[in-house]
Amino acid sequence: MKVRDLMTKNPISITKEMSIRQATSIMLENNFQSLPVVDDDNKLVGIVTERELFKAIKLNIDSDCQVDEIMRKRVLCVDGDTKTDKIFNMGISRVPIVDKDEKLIGIITVSDMLKAYYKKSSYVTEELEAILKHTHNGILAVNKNGKIISINESALKIINKSESEVLEKKAEDIIHNFELKKVLETGESQLGEKCLINGLNVIVNKTPIIRNNQVVGAIATFQDITELENAIKELSNEKNLTRTLKTILENVYDGIVVVDEEGKIIMMNDSYAEFLNVNVKDVIGKHVTEVIQNTRLHIILETGEAEIGDIQEIGENKIVAMRIPIKENDKVIGAIGKIMFRDIQEVKSLAKKLTVIQNELDYYKDELKRVRQVKYSFENIPDNSYKMKETKKIAKIASKSNSTVLITGESGTGKELFAHSIHNASPRHLGPFIKMNCAAIPYELLESELFGYSEGAFTGAKRGGKIGKFQLAHQGTIFLDEIGDMPLEMQAKILRVLQEKEIEPVGSNTPISVDVRIIAATNRDLETLVNEGKFRKDLYYRLNVIRVDVPSLRERKEDLEELVNVLLKKHSKDLGKYIPGVSKESVDILKRHDWPGNVRELENVLERAINVADCGEVIKPMHLPVYLLKNKTSITSSRFSLKQAIENAEREIIIHCLKHTNGNRVKAAKLLNISRSTLYEKLDKYQIKDV
Incomplete structure (x- = not known):
């Protein structure tokens, strides 16, 4: 380790013109035992230590005198490349570090080095402990009395014991037909012993631990021979596989040739030899350019780059060839050549077939989406408003991720529409999209609906059990609507699914792994529910990874207007009634309403209007609900009561x-959605006669 790795850069220093008092103050404030002294060019010119200060006090030197009078001018210093071992041998607690120009660049202390060595020692200890713990072979260590002082997990597995059962116990008391006494007495290793431990054939190596020429303990390593036998079996399988592959290569229709790093042919299958009209034995060992016309395999050896789909003329044939380098440790040691197509016409024929297959694939993808219940995409969401543009932008970002999404918004804003759209634009779009309304299912049934149940889980359970929503959504998306209404106990189980990626069906103890993306939605304030203890804080944080806030219709x-057109077209088709549009006056009335029920309320209003209106007629104000038309009435008098306003509007x-309706009271009652008797009562009340 070098000094520059541990030194304190740009250390505190003083100049020789500074007073002894100032120097003393700096040393006391920073708890320094010494201070380097530099000139105007930051060159080291001396050092002031506690010893010089004590000496100045003894000699009654004025503390206002300059440091120059007491500093030590011969300074022991080192450069940044000096090894730290040298600092220990110098016996100085603080050593200045200088560059080649004698300029001060740092300070190193013995304390700095001790901390670094301690850190390194701790790291090495942790590494050794990790190696001991996780190494595949079993390892056991005993002290000089033969008592176990350390054992790793592999050894515990072989002897089928826990750590607490074996520590401080003698090894021979724990493991039958096993002893380390001879190794401890003689200090000699015993290697390759075969033992039967816990029904397993094990090879044991015993080695003494020697310190200061004294045996202080021993280490035993265990290797299950079963694994070695399996390795031998696998090696045999590999040999069989090699023979099988060789047989396959010899008999495939595609021509294959292999060359070594010098370009000489080391293998050619019968198909290639037949195509070239040569004998395999005659070409082995020859340079590839002597055998194959217009070959580029020797060039591949130089470039190391694969060539796929290259057209090559061999005699009267134009073949499509593939050439791939064989690499070992990034070095090209050979190359493989393969005839992909013996005639270029084969490629054209294949291209036509692939086009047909692609068209079929696209068709089945669309059908799969339809079957898996994804109805909507981002194109179905109008976004003329700024707020909706921003919301769609965040939702599209969410669709590219695999993280959990939380969709919030008032009831009826279209949260499920966004859930559909996010799934449809995600990499999981070919997977299932499973919906679950957490508020619509009774608590007693919610767990079995989400996780399924095994056969016999409860009275009335179906034979063979039932698959839950999470399993149905495997490799797809599950949409948990009204998540804010989910019971606390069930919230804990949803959290486990998010963390462990597995579920347990009701009545089963076997966990099932699931690959599901969760999209949750709620019209409730989850933060308030968390504060009230009605929603788990940890689940809230796991759900609220990507948040999509859907704005209300009034925002x-x-x-x-675009929503009106979309919904009008949808419900006209569903009801089988042609409605060409909505009048401007009706649109203005719709725009003045605050829509507390949001898009769901708007959809309800339009469906009612379509039912009331005649086929081919545009939606007019009279087709709209009365409560919307009341908003049209204005109160001009400050003395006008609410009752009067309602009655005037009704009249x-x-x-x-x-x-x-040209005075037809039956049709008028139908338009107003009231009975004829109620209409007659109101005609009498408001004194409405001939109209």
Whole structure:
């Protein structure tokens, strides 16, 4: 270790013009035993130590005198490349470090070095402990009395004991037919002994621990021979595999040739030899350029770069060839040549087939998406408003990640629409999308719905059990709606799924690994629920990795008109009624409303209007619910009561509907969604006669 690795750079120094008093003050403030003295060029010119200060006091030297009068001018110093061992031998607690120009660049102390050595020693100790703990072979150490003082996990596994059962116990009392007495007495190793330990054939090596020529203990290492036998078996399998591969290469249709690092052919299969009309035995050992016309395998040996799909003329044939270098430790030691296609026409034919297959694949992908219940994408979400643009931007970022997503927003804002869209744009889009409303399932059934249950888990359980939502969502996405309404006990189990990536079906003790991305949604304030103890804080933090806040409809009125058109088209189709559009006056009324129920409320209003309106008729104010039309009435008098305002609005709407129906009271009652008797009562109340 070098001094520059441990030194304190740009240390505190003083000049020789500084007073003894100032120097003393600096040393006391910083608890220094010495201070380097430098000139104007930062060159080391001396040093002041406690000894010089004590001497100055003894000689009654004025403390206002300059340091120059008492400093030691012959200074022991070193450069940055000096090894730290030399500092220990110097016997000085603080040593200045200088560069080649004698300029001060640092200070090293014995304390600095001791700390560094301690840190290094601790690191080495930890490394050795880790090696001992995790090494594959069993290791056991005893003291000079034969008592076990250390044992690793592999050894404990072989003897089938716990650490507490064996420590401070004699090894022969723990392991049958095993003893270290002879090694401890003679100090000689015993290697390669075969023992039967706990039903296992084990090779044991016993070695003494010698310190100061005295045996202070012994170490025994254990290796299960079963593993060695398995290795031999695997080696035999490898040989068989090599023979099998050689047989395959000899018999495949594709022509294959292998050359060594000098370009000489070391293997050619019968297919290539037949194509070239040569004998395999005749070409082995020859340079590849002598055998194959227009070959580039010798060039591959020089460049080390693969060439795939290269057209090569051999006689009257234009083949498509592949050439790949064989590398070992980044050095090219040979190359493989392969005939991919014996005629270029084969490539064209294959390209046509691949186009057909790709079209089929695209079709099945679309069908798979449809079957797996993903209905929406980001294109289905209008974003004329700034808030919705920003929300979609965050959601698109979330879709590229595999992290958990928390979607928040008021009821009816379209949180599920965002969940669909995030899944559809994610790498998991070909996987399942499973929805689960946590508030809609009774608590008693929630666990079995989410995690499934095994056969016989409870009375009435289906034979063979049932797969839960998480297993159904494997390699896809699960959407947990209304997560804020989930019971605390179930929250703990969801947290375990997030942390361990595994579930346990009801009635089963066997965990099942699942690869699922969780998207959760809620219209409740989870932070408030956490503070009230109704929602787990740890689960909240695991869910709130990427948060998507969906704005309410009143915050994105710019999107309302496009939403109206989209919903009108959807429900017109569902109801089988052609509605060409919505009148401007109706749109204005819709825009004035605050929409506490958000998009769900808007959808409900439009579906009702479509039902009330005649086929081919645009949506007019009279087709809208009464509570929306009330917002149209303005109060001009400060003495006007709420009751009067409602009654005036009601009277205007009834008159408007009667005019629209040419006085037909039956149709008017239908438009107002009230009974005929109620209409007659209101006509009498508001004294509405002929309209």
